[in-house]
Amino acid sequence: MVEVDNLTRRYGDIVAISGVTFQAREGEILGFLGKNGAGKTTTMRIMTGFMPASSGTVRIGGADIRTASLEARRQIGYLPETAPVYDDMSVAAYLAFCANLRHVPPKEVPTRVEQAMRSVHIDERRSWQIGKLSKGLRRRVGLAQALVHNPRVLILDEPTEGLDPEQIIEIRNLILGLRGDHTIILSTHILSEAQMLADRIVIIDRGVVVAVDTTENLTHAVQQTDRLRVQVDGPARDVEARLRSLAGVREVTRLEGAPPRFMLEGDRETDLRASLAETIVKAGWGLLELERVEATLEDVFLQITAQSRTNGRAPTSDAAPEPPDALETTSNPTDESEEVSA
Amino acid sequence: MRAIRTIAEREFRALITAPLGYVVILFFLLVSAVFFVAPLQRGLAHMRMVVGNTTIWLVFLLPAITMRLLAEEKKQGSIEILMTSPVTETQVVLGKYLGALGYYLVMLFSTFQFVFALAWVRKSQVSAFFPTYVGLILVAVTLVLLALAALRESRVLGLVTAVSAVSTLICVGFAMHQMGEWGPALTGYIGLLLIGATFLAIGLMTSALTRNQIIAWVSTAAILLGLTVLIGWMAEQLPGQLPVKEANADVGATLKFAVNMVVYGLVQVLKALSLQEYLQNFAMGVLDLRDLVLYLSLIAASLFFAVRGLTTSRWT
Numbered sequence: 001m002v003e004v005d006n007l008t009r010r011y012g013d014i015v016a017i018s019g020v021t022f023q024a025r026e027g028e029i030l031g032f033l034g035k036n037g038a039g040k041t042t043t044m045r046i047m048t049g050f051m052p053a054s055s056g057t058v059r060i061g062g063a064d065i066r067t068a069s070l071e072a073r074r075q076i077g078y079l080p081e082t083a084p085v086y087d088d089m090s091v092a093a094y095l096a097f098c099a100n101l102r103h104v105p106p107k108e109v110p111t112r113v114e115q116a117m118r119s120v121h122i123d124e125r126r127s128w129q130i131g132k133l134s135k136g137l138r139r140r141v142g143l144a145q146a147l148v149h150n151p152r153v154l155i156l157d158e159p160t161e162g163l164d165p166e167q168i169i170e171i172r173n174l175i176l177g178l179r180g181d182h183t184i185i186l187s188t189h190i191l192s193e194a195q196m197l198a199d200r201i202v203i204i205d206r207g208v209v210v211a212v213d214t215t216e217n218l219t220h221a222v223q224q225t226d227r228l229r230v231q232v233d234g235p236a237r238d239v240e241a242r243l244r245s246l247a248g249v250r251e252v253t254r255l256e257g258a259p260p261r262f263m264l265e266g267d268r269e270t271d272l273r274a275s276l277a278e279t280i281v282k283a284g285w286g287l288l289e290l291e292r293v294e295a296t297l298e299d300v301f302l303q304i305t306a307q308s309r310t311n312g313r314a315p316t317s318d319a320a321p322e323p324p325d326a327l328e329t330t331s332n333p334t335d336e337s338e339e340v341s342a
Numbered sequence: 343m344r345a346i347r348t349i350a351e352r353e354f355r356a357l358i359t360a361p362l363g364y365v366v367i368l369f370f371l372l373v374s375a376v377f378f379v380a381p382l383q384r385g386l387a388h389m390r391m392v393v394g395n396t397t398i399w400l401v402f403l404l405p406a407i408t409m410r411l412l413a414e415e416k417k418q419g420s421i422e423i424l425m426t427s428p429v430t431e432t433q434v435v436l437g438k439y440l441g442a443l444g445y446y447l448v449m450l451f452s453t454f455q456f457v458f459a460l461a462w463v464r465k466s467q468v469s470a471f472f473p474t475y476v477g478l479i480l481v482a483v484t485l486v487l488l489a490l491a492a493l494r495e496s497r498v499l500g501l502v503t504a505v506s507a508v509s510t511l512i513c514v515g516f517a518m519h520q521m522g523e524w525g526p527a528l529t530g531y532i533g534l535l536l537i538g539a540t541f542l543a544i545g546l547m548t549s550a551l552t553r554n555q556i557i558a559w560v561s562t563a564a565i566l567l568g569l570t571v572l573i574g575w576m577a578e579q580l581p582g583q584l585p586v587k588e589a590n591a592d593v594g595a596t597l598k599f600a601v602n603m604v605v606y607g608l609v610q611v612l613k614a615l616s617l618q619e620y621l622q623n624f625a626m627g628v629l630d631l632r633d634l635v636l637y638l639s640l641i642a643a644s645l646f647f648a649v650r651g652l653t654t655s656r657w658t
Contacts, residue, residue, distance in 0.1 A: 048426040073428040084419035100348040101427040
């Protein structure tokens, strides 16, 4: 549905993105994950035809965004990062304006406007002036304008940025509700958001795509060992020595806490849990906690981006003007346990 | 065509409902009233006084309208939503231009009250007086209806406004006819329309080249001031007569002749570009094809550069 091939964009000597290549399949949600300044917005602006690429091609439903621009743009609904809508217009008038611009047949405009307002639950504010709406409602209007012409492809640039937790949940649910009917490409720097919404994830770092796959495959690829967290009510040294002696254990790390807690790393092929429990019980200690620790998307992100930097795949250091701590890792208001902690 | 109309309608409505739009029209009416009343006190009751003197105020007022057209869109980022819709840069520029032109027509419309007032002043010469009163009321009613239609986004009110506006125009025709000023008043308004349309096109061009509205306003006003007042003033200061070469001239005299010829050529170019000069023609009832060509060329060139400016601003 969307084919991005070898996209490069330079600003003078600075390379913003380089060789960006990926595809989005019909009906899927593709998460575009990267730190602030990684090149997400630049890529999206090129994909929507707002700015030209220095080289490379984008095809939307087979139409090239440069050579068949109008045909390609007709299939796109785009929500820019700041949802820049006209403050002086009412919600309904603004959506009708967008529908008219995007070749919705005149007779269908009122119906399409109504449907778009309902799909983002803003129909009760139809006659409100947009400038008087809250940030969350404005974002919803932004989403409604992207939907009003029923496009095949939705491109959403950080759709939950700057919203409060309640609004974030609303927008995420809205996006999940659109899955299947539209091909959705959404950018985010929030790992949990990408994990929750996207079928597949594209990781971009300093203007270069470093990974494209499902969350499961990415975490599986990154996780080289089986990790267990265990808390035992017993003498720390003896427990540690006993854990090390277990067959299949590669590494034991003492964690903070009392009674003592440990992180075990073992072979992926061996399930250590049964033998570990048996050993501790036989020794007469109490097994307080035993949990398998899966790799998080944050682990994936950090490992993949670190690898790419070691391999020297990133184009120039200038391409990432944002500070390295710009990656947000704890912003999932729906479920605290899904947060990825640093 | 539909895209142009959609953008033009949005722009027109935004201008009509914005506080800035009201302020500009009110200020324009105020200064027009001064230029209307002042000659009356000297016993001069002609439309040409209003037409001739309002241009200088348009130099400062119209850039305030055009400065936001594209610069604001770029600053606020709404240009992203506009330009990722299936519309071309030309359609955006033409839509914006026609929207602003519509607003300017309302500005001109609001001066029709002077036509009616003038007909009233000269009532001794007026046989059928009825259209003057009706016209005066119609101008006010139309403007109020227009504001309501724009604020309430009502098509029905818009239609009523259009009917009211056409009725006003018919009354204006009567009033002009009764005054015996058909020609000069009509060409005066055509002149004002053309010069305003040119100012708007130049304003739109500078608005396309920057994202800062203040820069757009100042640079447009500077260009317009140059085209209207400064060029005219410079042309007056320089000798305007064709130099004559002396017989058996020496090197010095020949050189002087050459310099004078260059100056003469320059003055002719400046005179040709001085918009104020053309407006005097219109105010006096002279409709010259050359004037029309100049205005239309300036409009076309400005809009062309506005399109190019909008395109390149997305490349950088």
